[in-house]
Amino acid sequence: MTSHVFEYTRGGNNEPVPDSDDPVHGKPMLVNMGPQHPATHGVLRLVVELDGETMHSIDPDVGYLHRGKEKTCESLGWHKFFPHTDRLDYVQPLMNNCGYALACEKLAGITVPQRGQDVRVLLMELSRVMAHLIYIGTTSIDLGAVTIFFYAFRMREEIYTILDAYSGHRMNNTYVRIGGVYADVDDTVEALIEKFLAETPARIDEIEKLLSANRIWYDRNRGVGVLSVADCKRWSLSGPNMRGSGLAFDLRKAQPYSGYETYDFDIPVGTVGDAYDRYLVRMEEMRQSIRICRQAIERLKKTKGEDVLVEDRRYVLPPKGAVMSSMEELIAQFKIVSDLRLPKGEAYHAVESSKGELGFYLVSDGTSRPVRCHIRAPGLMNVQAIPVLAKGRLLSDMVAIIGGLDFVMGEVDR
Amino acid sequence: MSPQVLEIVVWVIKVHVIFVAMTAVAALTTLAERKVSAWMQYRHGPNRVGPQGILQPLADGVKFIFKESLVPDGANKWMFRIAPALAAMPAMLTVAVIPFGPDVTLFGVTTPFSITDLDVGVMYILAIGGLSVYGVIVGGWASNSKYSLLGSLRASAQMVSYELSLILAILAVVAVSGTLDLREVVMQQKTLGQWNIFYQPVAFVLFLIAAFAETNRHPFDFAECEPELVSGFHTEYSAMRFALFALGEYCAMIVMSSLAVTLWFGGFSVPFMPEAHWAIGIAAFCAKVTFFLFLFLWVRWTLPRFRFDQLMNLGWKVMLPIALVNLFLTGAVISYAPQLKALWPQVAAVWNGGR
Numbered sequence: 001m002t003s004h005v006f007e008y009t010r011g012g013n014n015e016p017v018p019d020s021d022d023p024v025h026g027k028p029m030l031v032n033m034g035p036q037h038p039a040t041h042g043v044l045r046l047v048v049e050l051d052g053e054t055m056h057s058i059d060p061d062v063g064y065l066h067r068g069k070e071k072t073c074e075s076l077g078w079h080k081f082f083p084h085t086d087r088l089d090y091v092q093p094l095m096n097n098c099g100y101a102l103a104c105e106k107l108a109g110i111t112v113p114q115r116g117q118d119v120r121v122l123l124m125e126l127s128r129v130m131a132h133l134i135y136i137g138t139t140s141i142d143l144g145a146v147t148i149f150f151y152a153f154r155m156r157e158e159i160y161t162i163l164d165a166y167s168g169h170r171m172n173n174t175y176v177r178i179g180g181v182y183a184d185v186d187d188t189v190e191a192l193i194e195k196f197l198a199e200t201p202a203r204i205d206e207i208e209k210l211l212s213a214n215r216i217w218y219d220r221n222r223g224v225g226v227l228s229v230a231d232c233k234r235w236s237l238s239g240p241n242m243r244g245s246g247l248a249f250d251l252r253k254a255q256p257y258s259g260y261e262t263y264d265f266d267i268p269v270g271t272v273g274d275a276y277d278r279y280l281v282r283m284e285e286m287r288q289s290i291r292i293c294r295q296a297i298e299r300l301k302k303t304k305g306e307d308v309l310v311e312d313r314r315y316v317l318p319p320k321g322a323v324m325s326s327m328e329e330l331i332a333q334f335k336i337v338s339d340l341r342l343p344k345g346e347a348y349h350a351v352e353s354s355k356g357e358l359g360f361y362l363v364s365d366g367t368s369r370p371v372r373c374h375i376r377a378p379g380l381m382n383v384q385a386i387p388v389l390a391k392g393r394l395l396s397d398m399v400a401i402i403g404g405l406d407f408v409m410g411e412v413d414r
Numbered sequence: 415m416s417p418q419v420l421e422i423v424v425w426v427i428k429v430h431v432i433f434v435a436m437t438a439v440a441a442l443t444t445l446a447e448r449k450v451s452a453w454m455q456y457r458h459g460p461n462r463v464g465p466q467g468i469l470q471p472l473a474d475g476v477k478f479i480f481k482e483s484l485v486p487d488g489a490n491k492w493m494f495r496i497a498p499a500l501a502a503m504p505a506m507l508t509v510a511v512i513p514f515g516p517d518v519t520l521f522g523v524t525t526p527f528s529i530t531d532l533d534v535g536v537m538y539i540l541a542i543g544g545l546s547v548y549g550v551i552v553g554g555w556a557s558n559s560k561y562s563l564l565g566s567l568r569a570s571a572q573m574v575s576y577e578l579s580l581i582l583a584i585l586a587v588v589a590v591s592g593t594l595d596l597r598e599v600v601m602q603q604k605t606l607g608q609w610n611i612f613y614q615p616v617a618f619v620l621f622l623i624a625a626f627a628e629t630n631r632h633p634f635d636f637a638e639c640e641p642e643l644v645s646g647f648h649t650e651y652s653a654m655r656f657a658l659f660a661l662g663e664y665c666a667m668i669v670m671s672s673l674a675v676t677l678w679f680g681g682f683s684v685p686f687m688p689e690a691h692w693a694i695g696i697a698a699f700c701a702k703v704t705f706f707l708f709l710f711l712w713v714r715w716t717l718p719r720f721r722f723d724q725l726m727n728l729g730w731k732v733m734l735p736i737a738l739v740n741l742f743l744t745g746a747v748i749s750y751a752p753q754l755k756a757l758w759p760q761v762a763a764v765w766n767g768g769r
Contacts, residue, residue: 031560053564053722144633144719150455216633216718395564396721 028056033398035064041138041402042409044383050395058390058398060383065413073373078104079178079340081373086172088375089411091134092127094163095353096411097176102257103349103360104178107342108315115300116180116308117258122193122296123181124258124351125289129200130159131354132282132289136207139279139403143220148207155203162192178340179316180309185300193297197290204286212280221276225389225401228273235388236381239356241405244281245273251352263292275404282406315340339368346372355379355406375414379407424525432529436509440664441471443707450711474657481653486558489650493556498651498658501549505665507542511535512672513597515682515696526597527682527696535596536588539673540581543628546666547573550630553659554647565646568722569630575729576627576634582737583621586614586744587677600681604688607765611678613758616740618678620733622709625670627729629663632714634725671706675699 034045043064049056069088073081085100086093098120105112112120137152160170166189167173167182175182185193211217227235232242242249250267252260268284270277309316317336318329344366350359356378363372382405389401415423445460445467452459460467485494512535515527532538547570554566587610591599603609611618627634635646648659675681679702682695690698720728 029560031564050564053568140718144635145717146451147455147715150457154456210716211718214718216720216724219724220718220721394721394723 034061041407044402044409044412046386046398048395048398053394053396055390055393055395055398058387060386062380062383062409063413065409067414069414070373070375074370077340077369078342079336082176083172083174086174087410088377088414089131089353089355089358089379089408090171091408092131092354093172093174094123094176095127095131095351096358097174098124098258099349099351099353099358100360101176101178102351103347103362104342106349107345107347107362107364108178109343110179110310110312110315112180112258113307113310114259115184115303115306116310118296118299118303119181119185119308120176120258121260121263122185122293122300123176125292125296126159126162126193128289128354129286129293130156132286133159134408135282135354135403135406136279139400139406140211142399142403143217145211145217148210151203151207155200158196158199162189162196165189165192177309177316179312180307182309184308190297190300193293197293197297200290201287204283208283212283218276220396220400221279221404222274223272224275224393224397225385225404226272226274227385227389231385231388232273235385237356237385238378238381239352239354240278240281240285241356241382241385243267244270244278246271251350251357255350257349257351263295265289265292275400278404278406315342341366341368342370350376353378355382355408355411358411375411377411377414379409379412382407383412420523424523425529428525428527428529432509432514433506436506436665436668437661439668440661441475443664443667444474444660445471446707447711447714450708451715454715478654478657483653483655484650486650488558490556490558493552494650495655497549497553497556498655498662499549500552501546502658502662502665504542504544504546504549505662505669508539508669509665509672511538511596512669512676513600513681514672514699516692518692518696527692528597531595531597533593533595533598536584536594536599539596539669540577540584543666543669544577546628546662549659549662550647553651557647557650559650561649562647565649569647572627572634572722572725572729573630575726576624576733579620579729579733579737580624580628582734582741583614583617583624584673584677586617586737586741589741589744589748590614596676596681600676600683603680604683605762605766606680606685607762609678609680612765614678614740614744616736617744618674620737620740621674621678623728623733625674626710626713627725629666629670629710631663631667631710633717633719635714635719667707667710668703671703671710672699674706675702 029050031048031050032045033048035043037046045061045064047059047061049058067087069084072084076084082097082100085096088096133152133156137149137156140146140148140152163173164170166185167175227237227241227245229242229245229247232238232245232247238249246269248267248269251257252263252265253267265288266284268281268288270281313329313332313336315336318326318332322329323333342362342364344364346361346363348359348361350357352358357376358378359376361372361374361376362370365371385405386401389405390398393401448470449459449467451457460470463469463473485491510529511532513526513528513531517524518527550569550573551566554562554564554569557563587599588594590610590613591602593599593602599610626632648656651659682699684690684694684698687694
């Protein structure tokens with residue numbers, strides 16, 4: 001990195017150290033924020049060097065939630081890693097499921113049936129709404145608008161109700177499999193989703209009415225944490241953060257998967273690239289996600305009764321009833337549970353998660369365990385940008401910057 | 415009973431009644447805060463202790479008393495212990511001069527319903543109210559915590575800046591009324607048309623904003639500012655010492671609401687009922703104060719929080735000039751156009767429909 005603007009060294013900065021006898025500035029004060037701090041969204045530790053209220057330097061210290069997820073994948077095997085993907089970005093478990101499944105399918109070279117793809121799109125878009133609601137909820141509570149937090153969580157609660165009806169779990173659903181999804185969306189769930197889709201846009205408007213034109217909200221976010229497109233590329237930022245800066249790059253359009261190319265939706269982009277633009281982009285993305293969900297529901301209505309899981313006994317478990325009555329299916333079940341093998345090779349597949357490009361890089365040597373599993377977590381890149389954006393700003397801006405970048409520590413530390 | 419002894423007895427009774435009522439209302443306001451926020455947020459709020467959670471403040475009080483009151487290592491022990499009292503005292507002292515009601519006649523004794531009627535009541539409130547910053551700054555400094563120190567520095571800077579606008583806004587009313595005696599100010603607003611809000615609306619808006627800042631309430635609650643400073647100046651406080659800070663804040667809210675009612679909204683006078691019974695007067699005062707207390711809660715649970723520099727900009731670059739201009743215009747009108755002042759009762763008469 002050559003530009004001095006982005007030069008950042010641990011525990012210090014390149015400006016001359018202030019003179020400790022200087023009556024105005026004196027010695028900078030070192031404040032340790034986190035890992036237990038209300039604004040750090042989990043267990044992020046920030047070491048902030050303060051001159052009065054101005055941040056001289058800010059040093060994010062990640063790793064408090066490190067659980068060795070990649071290594072876990074390499075020792076558990078292909079199929080058993082699914083529950084662990086739920087716990088990466090735990091506000092959108094099904095999105096992570098889909099990302100991992102798509103990478104595995106790329107390696108195996110199988111195609112998911114149409115209905116399975118539509119169900120996945122539906123689940124992924126619901127996850128996106130869920131994650132963006134967390135964003136708006138936590139950011140607003142950090143900036144002092146506590147009630148918005150409850151409005152957002154109330155909407156999120158309804159998605160949980162839907163997922164509960166669908167999978168029997170509210171969080172950590174693990175309902176995606178290699179080759180499709182575990183279960184079909186039945187009429188009850190469909191009705192719940194339709195109700196949600198009908199009610200939600202008005203509620204998003206309600207939140208926007210309270211915030212978008214609110215002078216305090218505007219002042220707190222406008223011009224805070226400005227990122228140009230070049231900065232985003234340099235710091236590998238993707239997703240809403242990059243679109244907030246004005247680049248209409250969305251993997252759903254750029255490298256379509258699960259049939260996204262057949263859906264009709266827009267990519268909102270910002271102009272300035274500050275926290276306010278990111279907020280606007282995310283609010284609009286929720287509406288676009290709802291639009292995609294509506295289309296997916298329409299398609300599901302047309303393909304009722306079709307398979308959601310591919311019929312491939314190398315990778316996909318046979319139905320439970322068949323296992324009980326047929327010897328071949330029993331053997332297939334045993335083989336898959338104990339020794340599911342993906343062909344030799346490597347594959348990288350990325351999905352457009354709510355935080356950016358969520359990629360899974362898998363290397364297989366043809367055995368039942370991956371040689372290497374790497375997760376490209378967009379949240380980690382978002383954390384990287386904090387020191388750059390926060391330097392020289394006021395302490396109060398830190399919460400707007402952290403909130404605007406939007407990351408989940410489960411995914412950052414993995 | 416000699417008149418002197420009777421006077422002392424009445425005075426002692428009044429002090430107790432008003433002080434207990436004040437504390438009770440402050441406690442109820444904490445309950446209201448939780449209930450109102452709950453209703454705004456699709457929640458129920460406290461509803462386990464007593465019917466509809468009405469006894470929750472009592473339970474809180476018991477809890478606060480029995481919790482361990484920690485003094486952190488490295489804290490300045492005496493300052494740390496004194497600060498909560500410093501924070502709670504000014505708000506309670508200022509209650510003394512607020513006229514809660516007209517002359518009350520009970521058991522053949524007639525007495526004004528306030529602890530005392532100072533002829534410099536406004537000045538007394540401003541002087542004592544200005545002391546409340548000490549509790550915050552001493553508490554924050556003595557805690558020996560960086561968060562507390564930052565919180566208290568913010569709070570003191572904010573309170574000092576907004577006190578100017580607050581005083582200038584009140585001065586404009588004082589100029590119109592021509593008196594510093596709060597009861598006298600109320601007496602001049604007997605009918606709806608005489609309410610100062612119609613003569614000094616700008617001053618009222620300034621006062622309201624400054625009152626939010628003075629009491630460290632949202633959207634100006636930088637002293638606490640949870641996401642940045644954990645809990646600001648009272649991060650290290652626990653148990654009853656923490657409760658005293660809260661009590662001080664809620665009492666200050668009540669005092670500010672009372673002051674707004676007294677100076678701008680006719681105090682205990684009832685619209686269209688100039689000769690109302692004293693009980694109705696007190697009820698009217700309580701109703702008006704309740705509205706302003708609700709406003710405090712309403713704003714807190716609706717708006718985001720300012721940033722510190724934006725708050726200072728607002729205080730020094732917007733509110734102070736407006737307050738100065740307002741005061742200047744008020745003074746000019748009073749001094750150089752006495753005929754206009756003579757016209758005011760007629761304007762009031764029109765407001766009252768010729769009453």
